[in-house]
Amino acid sequence: xxxxxxxxxxxxxxxxxGAIATAxxxxxxxxxxxxxxLICAGAxxxxxxDQKSATISTSFGPLSRTLAVFIxxxxxxxxxxxxxxxxxxxxxxxxTLTHTAVWALLLGAGFAAGAMTGGRWAVLAILFxxxxxxxxxxxxxxxxxxxxxxxxxxxxxxxxWILAGVLDMAGNGxxxxxxxxxxxxxWLGLPILLGAMVHNIGDSLTVSGCPILWPLPxxxxxxxxxxxxxxxxxxxxxxxxxxxxxxxxxxxxxxxGVLALNLx
Ligand SMILES: [Zn+2]
Numbered sequence: 376x377x378x379x380x381x382x383x384x385x386x387x388x389x390x391x392x393g394a395i396a397t398a399x400x401x402x403x404x405x406x407x408x409x410x411x412x413l414i415c416a417g418a419x420x421x422x423x424x425d426q427k428s429a430t431i432s433t434s435f436g437p438l439s440r441t442l443a444v445f446i447x448x449x450x451x452x453x454x455x456x457x458x459x460x461x462x463x464x465x466x467x468x469x470x471t472l473t474h475t476a477v478w479a480l481l482l483g484a485g486f487a488a489g490a491m492t493g494g495r496w497a498v499l500a501i502l503f504x505x506x507x508x509x510x511x512x513x514x515x516x517x518x519x520x521x522x523x524x525x526x527x528x529x530x531x532x533x534x535x536w537i538l539a540g541v542l543d544m545a546g547n548g549x550x551x552x553x554x555x556x557x558x559x560x561x562w563l564g565l566p567i568l569l570g571a572m573v574h575n576i577g578d579s580l581t582v583s584g585c586p587i588l589w590p591l592p593x594x595x596x597x598x599x600x601x602x603x604x605x606x607x608x609x610x611x612x613x614x615x616x617x618x619x620x621x622x623x624x625x626x627x628x629x630x631x632g633v634l635a636l637n638l639x
Pocket of ligand 1: 422423470474574578
């Protein structure tokens, strides 16, 4: 799938978690719902950091482009080192290491650890990066290839500052999920983990599938491309994605948001 569909599915997924939490009697404070949906929308672009032309790789100028080249090399290296005879020979690392559940878990755990130990600046950095990605993802066509990047960074920095302040107020959820006894902001890892997994599931609906289960060997493959039956798959950016999936994500996200906030 393309950036906007990934970001929308990420936001909808977190709103879905919010609806489930409310139904289970452990509703999220509204800032956790809103910030989580934004982070998840941004994190749903993360696995494509293995491709220089992806939205995430162009979102932070030369910094993200250099990182993308490195991640591509790393992914390709891990692919070559762990592939079984049934896995095809590949020239690059796109849709390998960063498109696995293991990577999503590591990413979520890494950011959770950073948020718990790094204090306010770590929380601000996590919010800034993910809000930038959420804006770039959701406004993909409008922001691509223009000088709008600076505006997006300013907007993201301002939002990060305001949202971090809101979260920090008593009862607003800095300690959500660890219920006051554990370290604050541990939950920031959850929307990051969920976003990456939602991206992987989205990619498995498209033509080439996604090696989510690596390093579990399946038959003669360790990078088995998990996906729907071939006949049900569609090409990234096709009408199914734009006309069917994206409106569905919006409606589902809206309904889940209303349920999560207990507005009825
Ligand atoms: Zn992808």
